[in-house]
Amino acid sequence: EAGVAQSPRYKIIEKRQSVAFWCNPISGHATLYWYQQILGQGPKLLIQFQNNGVVDDSQLPKDRFSAERLKGVDSTLKIQPAKLEDSAVYLCASSPQRRRELGYGYTFGSGTRLTVV
Amino acid sequence: AQSVTQLGSHVSVSEGALVLLRCNYSSSVPPYLFWYVQYPNQGLQLLLKYTTGATLVKGINGFEAEFKKSETSFHLTKPSAHMSDAAEYFCAVSDRNAGGTSYGKLTFGQGTILTVHP
Numbered sequence: 378e379a380g381v382a383q384s385p386r387y388k389i390i391e392k393r394q395s396v397a398f399w400c401n402p403i404s405g406h407a408t409l410y411w412y413q414q415i416l417g418q419g420p421k422l423l424i425q426f427q428n429n430g431v432v433d434d435s436q437l438p439k440d441r442f443s444a445e446r447l448k449g450v451d452s453t454l455k456i457q458p459a460k461l462e463d464s465a466v467y468l469c470a471s472s473p474q475r476r477r478e479l480g481y482g483y484t485f486g487s488g489t490r491l492t493v494v
Numbered sequence: 495a496q497s498v499t500q501l502g503s504h505v506s507v508s509e510g511a512l513v514l515l516r517c518n519y520s521s522s523v524p525p526y527l528f529w530y531v532q533y534p535n536q537g538l539q540l541l542l543k544y545t546t547g548a549t550l551v552k553g554i555n556g557f558e559a560e561f562k563k564s565e566t567s568f569h570l571t572k573p574s575a576h577m578s579d580a581a582e583y584f585c586a587v588s589d590r591n592a593g594g595t596s597y598g599k600l601t602f603g604q605g606t607i608l609t610v611h612p
Contacts, residue, residue: 381537408598419498419584419602420538433599468537472598485530485537 379403381486383469389492395457398489402451402471406483408432409446411454412468414488420468426452459493466490496521500585500603508611513557513572515606517585520566525587527568528600529559532582541583544568555579580610 382401390396402409407428412420423442425433428449437444441460446452456463472483501516519525526545530538542553549561555578559570568585585603 410598410600412600417503417604419586419604420600421602422599425598470538485539487535487537490535 381469381471381484383467383486383489385489386487387490387492389494390459392461392493393458395455396459396491397453397455398467398469398491400452400454400469400486402469403484406471406473407449408472408483409452410470410472410483411444411452412470414466414468416465423454423467456491459491461493464491464493496525496587496589496601498585498587498601498603500583500606502606503604504607504609506609506611507575509577510574513570513575513579513608515570515583515585515608517568517570517603518566519568519585519587521587521589523590524561524563525589527559527561528586528588529553529557529568529570530584530586530602532584532605534581538584541570575608575610577610577612580608582607 384399409426411423413423414420423437424444426446429446442456444454466488468488469486470483497520499518507513528543529541531541532538541557542551542559544551544561552558557572559568561568582605584605586600588600589597
C-alpha cells in the first residue's frame with residue numbers, strides 16, 4: 378500500500394512570500410489532516426477534511442493560511458504571506474472513512490520542512 | 495480542552511537498560527491513546543495504540559504501554575534499550591464520545607527525546 382505522499386520535502390522562502398504544499402493521501406482514505414510541527418513541540422492540527430468538506434479548522438490562522446481538497450482526494454495548504462514563526466514541518470495524514478475507524482490511528486506523510494528567513 | 499503531558503523532554507539510558515517514557519492525559523472520558531516515534535527528518539510512525547480491551551498493549555520493536563484509567567496515564571516501556579531506539583517519542587490522544595466514536599483529531603504531547611548510550 379502506498380503511503381501518504383507530500384511535496385516538496387524542503388522549502389526556504391523569505392518572509393512575506395507565499396508558499397504551497399501538496400499532499401496525496403492513501404487511496405480510499407476519506408479523512409485528511411494537516412498538522413504543523415514547530416521545532417521542539419508536538420504536532421498541532423491545522424485543518425481536518427472529510428472528503429472535500431472541512432470538519433475542523435479552528436486552529437488554522439485564516440488570515441494567512443488556506444487549504445483545499447478538491448474532489449476529495451489530494452490537498453494543498455497555502456501560506457500567504459509567510460512570517461518567520463511559520464517555520465515548521467507541515468505534516469499531512471490520512472485515515473479511513475468510517476467514524477469508529479478514526480480511533481485506530483492514521484498514516485502520516487514525511488512532511489515538508491519550511492524555513493522562513 | 496484536551497491536553498497531553500509528557501514528563502521529561504529528554505531521557506537518557508544505557509544500552510540494555512529499561513526505557514520508561516511517561517504520558518498523562520486530561521480528559522474525563524478515556525480517549526484513544528497512541529505512541530508515535532519520529533526519526534530525524536522523517537514522519538511519525540505508530541508504535542502502538544490503545545482503543546478498548548486489554549490495558550497492556552504491545553507494539554513494534556519490543557515496546558509496550560499500559561493504560562491506567564485511575565491515573566489517566568499511558569506510559570511507554572521497553573525492557574532493554576537498543577541503540578536504534580534513539581529518536582523522539584510522542585504520546586497522542588484522540589477524544590471520543592461515550593459511544594466510542596473518535597472525533598479524529600489527534601492531540602500530541604510535546605515529545606520526549608530518547609538518547610541511548612553504549
